[in-house]
Amino acid sequence: VRPRFYLPNLDREAARGRLDEHEARHLSRVLRLGPGADIEVLDGVGGLFHARVTTVWRDGVDVALIAPVTPAAEPRVQVGLVMSVLKGDSMDAVVRDAAMMGVATVQPVISARSETTIAALQRGHRARRWSRVAVSSVKQCGRATVPRIFPPVTLEAWLGSRATARRLALVEPSSARGHSFSAIDRSPVVDLLVGPEGGWTPAELARLDRADVPLVTLGPRTLRAEAAPTIALAALFEAWNAW
């Protein structure tokens, strides 16, 4: 298996590109590769290539593309994960596995029980961190598409924005008003909203109702907040034959 690197600025015409400092450091310092090394590069928008290292600079690595490689196919439904921000590393794990499952975008939202604020996320440069996590996961799962991570917004702002996809919201088993994914018509583009640890407040559930967002459930057992989005994506892909 050739090691993979993220090269968003690759020049397909000239069949070459330069890895940024972060990727270059991984190549030369961690993997100790140099000129002549066989690698793979992905452009994040569907392109994956066999490539060769030509020059190692102090702050970048030049590579020459050799031939296109077929990446793992994208899901047949374009899914945006709209995720209530979880505390600490839990959100990293959510982004990692959502990228592995094949989501197109991740929209972090702040809901009543999110134990953080937009300001705190910005101060912690969390969006940049989540993008790195997504890139790393994409390399490992074989995709060549890196999901876009949107800047965090409040749940209210997200619900108030114009919908560009079919919206669905996962609810706790105790809500008892949810449908199974199989009972919902397949949409080609869907935004799946998943709640925080402790779930939605009654006011949020009422708000989802007013916004006509259909509720979905995944059986009667309470799922860990960190695992819920992955489990929901698996159920959605299976129900809609969209893997």
Place this chain on the structure above:
Amino acid sequence: VRPRFYLPNLDREAARGRLDEHEARHLSRVLRLGPGADIEVLDGVGGLFHARVTTVWRDGVDVALIAPVTPAAEPRVQVGLVMSVLKGDSMDAVVRDAAMMGVATVQPVISARSETTIAALQRGHRARRWSRVAVSSVKQCGRATVPRIFPPVTLEAWLGSRATARRLALVEPSSARGHSFSAIDRSPVVDLLVGPEGGWTPAELARLDRADVPLVTLGPRTLRAEAAPTIALAALFEAWNAW
């Protein structure tokens, strides 16, 4: 929410029981509860009760049952997870989430790419640890049934034993010979075999073939070994309407 404790030796007739030392310590030392405290106890075989602490002893806690509580329902298909042992904490995470998803049993198996041996697992008292992890997960997800953790066996020994359930094996996307769960008839009792990091060897795939174990896949992207069983259980429950 009342804190939950595991009480496998509860006496339904006498409506009482004694928590073991481990559970008692959690009650009195960690949660700092004492006589009169309202708790819930689960017997691990489907019974969940509202209970009250009567006496705190040095090495146990006596409780009196007050009334039965309805636990989260079990899945409509009885699933045994037959899992190639993953290294370190990864296997703990697998057991935790399998218990949360609702499996009936966990059978750890040693396959070619498992980086451990049965002797090492026994020396490390891993089965006892996994049982604790399963109990803890069951408490949190609302089940009253604790999945039984079988002693580890080799893959060959498992395949050679008499099947007590429909057997299915999850395979890597690269195998390209797998079916989706939806394409497989629902069975009331199923053993789902999941491979280690790196997947099955060609010899193991040939062995599964000779044993007539149908292969299932979950789309074209490579899943983390630790996440694969949870994702497979979600797909199975959704495909078979078995949540």
